[in-house]
Ligand SMILES: C=CC1=C(C)c2cc3[nH]c(cc4nc(cc5[nH]c(cc1n2)c(C)c5CCC(=O)O)C(CCC(=O)O)=C4C)c(C)c3C=C
Ligand SMILES: [Fe+2]
């Protein structure tokens with residue numbers, strides 16, 4: 001069977017203009033795995049409220065980070081795809097969950113090249129209903145409707161794979177080698193607490209407290225909070241960070257529901273007020289730099305830190321098309337393709 005790979009990332013608007021941002025946010029936020037409330041309530045919230053104000057505000061933010069070649073998230077994902085393509089002998093396509101580069105087009109591209117067996121690779125180290133799950137569910141729906149003979153296998157969240165932790169740790173170490181930082185903040189995209197409970201396969205484990213995520217459980221295979229805390233723990237262990245010199249927080253909340261705590265903006269504020277002058281921040285929920293890292297963290301976060309007395313604020317880039325990361329993903333893909341075994 002001829003094999004092929006479909007890398008999938010989140011997506012971006014076609015341009016940073018409000019009309020394109022509105023179209024993109026409309027598709028994104030109407031996903032039942034992103035705003036997980038009944039359709040009528042979701043429609044009223046998204047179309048009646050959010051889309052009337054947010055696109056203008058988000059468009060301003062997108063304009064600050066947009067590159068001549070396009071959205072950083074898309075450009076960086078394409079660079080990753082191109083580099084991986086050089087390392088593997090199977091066609092590698094790229095798609096986005098939202099926006100113009102659809103998963104359907106990505107599958108068509110592979111099928112047109114004669115591919116019969118696809119490795120679906122969601123570009124997210126941690127599992128979340130709003131990321132990995134929405135990709136795998138939509139891809140399966142598309143398979144049933146349009147490509148019934150296609151065999152598709154998905155790559156699960158790779159948050160705790162030792163070689164991923166090594167690549168991430170080395171990247172952090174290299175970017176911070178000349179920085180005398182006092183605190184390293186691991187900032188992950190937030191999700192509503194409700195998402196954690198919904199994804200709890202045991203239906204009773206996740207209490208979202210100090211102990212559930214460190215108590216072994218089957219629930220952790222799908223617990224975003226556990227997986228984020230594990231990335232922090234494993235990287236801190238690898239880099240031999242001292243207790244108290246690093247912490248975890250969650251960014252980019254939307255709406256009034258409780259989201260995972262602590263919030264990144266409040267943490268940055270607290271660190272500055274505590275007298276930390278030199279901090280660094282890494283964002284391991286994102287494989288590619290994007291609005292949430294380039295604007296919310298590198299611009300807004302830095303400004304906030306300076307306002308509360310901080311001096312140096314260093315942002316570690318995402319893994320993007322880092323050669324070690326490219327080699328790692330290519331190695332996993334080649335292992336799958338040659339041995340037809342699950343990536344481990
Ligand atoms: C209910 C809302 C949202 C959930 C849940 C959510 C989860 C989630 N998102 C990412 C990764 C990205 N999100 C990005 C942008 C973004 N996210 C939301 C809302 C939710 N995300 C909004 C409204 C936006 C748009 C920007 C804005 O208006 O603030 C991006 C950046 C995209 C880009 O074009 O650069 C990424 C990447 C993860 C990993 C995640 C759950 C774990
Ligand atoms: Fe998001």
Ligand SMILES: [Fe+2]
Nearest residue numbers: 206212213226
């Ligand atoms: Fe937990």
